[in-house]
Amino acid sequence: MDVSTAIQQRISTRAFLDKAISKTELEDWLTTAQRAPSGGNLQPWRVIALAGDEKQAVTDMAVETLAGKFKGEPTDRPVYPPDLWEPYDSRRRAIGEQMYAALDIPRENKPARMAWFANNFRFFGAPVALFIVLDERMGHGQWGHTGMFLQTLSLLAVERGWASCMQECWAILRPSLKAHLGLGDTEMVWCGMALGYADKDAPVNSVRSGRAELEEFVEFRGF
């Protein structure tokens, strides 16, 4: 598979088959992804991969911790800036509405939307859960470089016939996750990832997100 095909085929998959991926396969995948570049070759990320009981234990912790406080735990690094402005706010709303339309959950049905969101914390049924850990002392550069690592993982997953969903939703559980995973004093979970085989029949996996047109995000000068 060429890179362009992998990029076109990758989507955020939100329903998975109950089909395992072996540790050996994951080791090969992670070793290849480790070729992702990073400024100064810091390779600032660390990965915790969970399956089976270990994965279930994180889900149980999340369900218990979020019961009654759906907004989660306070964080000084929220996923989005407050009062998101245009065009970003509209883009965010659009993908949400696209997803809920595929799921047939109307806006008025808040409980059903919340129940769906909680699926995040079950990794959408994926057999493998990853947590990408960063040292809190790292700056915006290293956060960005870790994003390159995430994208490399997700494209290599496509090449292997797997599917993934990056999961920043775990940001609302950072303190509890830190304790649960036994992270170091200065470590934090930057992002999660659900990994497995896509359930191709699940309506939610039919969502194809839009993108801004070239003219909207590129400025050519001197051509």
Ligand SMILES: Cc1cc2nc3c(=O)[nH]c(=O)nc-3n(C[C@H](O)[C@H](O)[C@H](O)COP(=O)(O)O)c2cc1C
């Ligand atoms: C770093 C990162 C974190 C994300 N976190 C979540 C998440 O917590 N839950 C979720 O359902 N989707 C999550 N997404 C998926 C985005 O909503 C998705 O990438 C975007 O809407 C574009 O859709 P596509 O990935 O299908 O192309 C995340 C994506 C990225 C890159």
